Amino acid sequence: MTFYTILLIIHLVAAVVGLGATFGMPVLMSNVKTVSQAQFAHKVSKGIEKFAKVGSITLLLTGIIMAIINPYLFKEVWYIASLVIYVAVQPITAGILPKKEKLQLKSLESHEGEELPEEYKKLAKQVIPFNNVLHASAVILIVLMTVKPF
Template structure:
C-alpha cells in the first residue's frame, strides 16, 4: 500500500466522520420537544462536534497533501471546486452554527419551564437554512470527489 493510498483511506474516513455530523446533528436537534430533551441533544451535539471538527480538519489536510503528492490535481476543476466549496462553508460550520447553538444553550439555561422557549425556537429556525446549505454542500462535495466530473 502506497503512502497516497493510506492518505486516501484516512481522507475517506475523515469524510464520513466530518460530514456525517452535517446530516445527523440537524435531525438530533430538530426533533426536540421540550427543554430537557433540548439540553440533552445539545450535550450530545457538543460531543459529536468534537469528532466532526477533527474529521473536517483531517479531510482538508489529507486532501491538500494528496494534491501536493499529485500536483496535477491542482489543475482539475473538481478538485479546485471542492477546495473552494469546503473553504466557503467553513464560516457557517465553524462560526455561525456553533454561535447559534451557544445562544440556544444560553436560552435553555435561563429558562425554568418544561416547554421550549420562543427565543430557542426562533434561533432554531435561523439555523435551519444554514444546515441546508451545509447539507447541500456536502452532497456536492461527495459527488465531485466520487465522480470527478470535470
C-alpha cells in the same frame, strides 16, 4: 500499500466520520420538545461535533497532501471547486452555527419550566437554512470527488 493509498483511506474514513456527524446533528436537534431534551441534545451535539471537526480537518489536510504528492490535482477544476466550497462553508460551520447554539443555550439557562422558550424555537428555525447549505455543499463535494466531472 503506498503512502498515497494510506492517505486516500484516511481521507475516505474522515469523510464518513465527519459527514455522518454533520448530517446527524440537525436530526438530533430538530426532535427536541422540552427544555430537558434540548439540554441533553446539546450535550450530545458537543460530542458529535468533535467527530465533525476532526473529520473535516482531516479531509482538508489529507486532500492537500494528496495534491502535493500529485500536483496535477491543483489544475483539476473539480479539485479546486472542492477546495473553494470547503472554504466557503467555513463561516457557517465555525462562526454562525456555534453562535446560534450559544444563544439557544443561553435562552434555556434563564427559562423556567419544560416548554421550550420562543427564543429557542426562533433560533432553531434560523439554523435550518444554514444546515441545508452545509448538507447541499457536502453532497456536491461527494459528487465532485467521486465523479470528477471536470
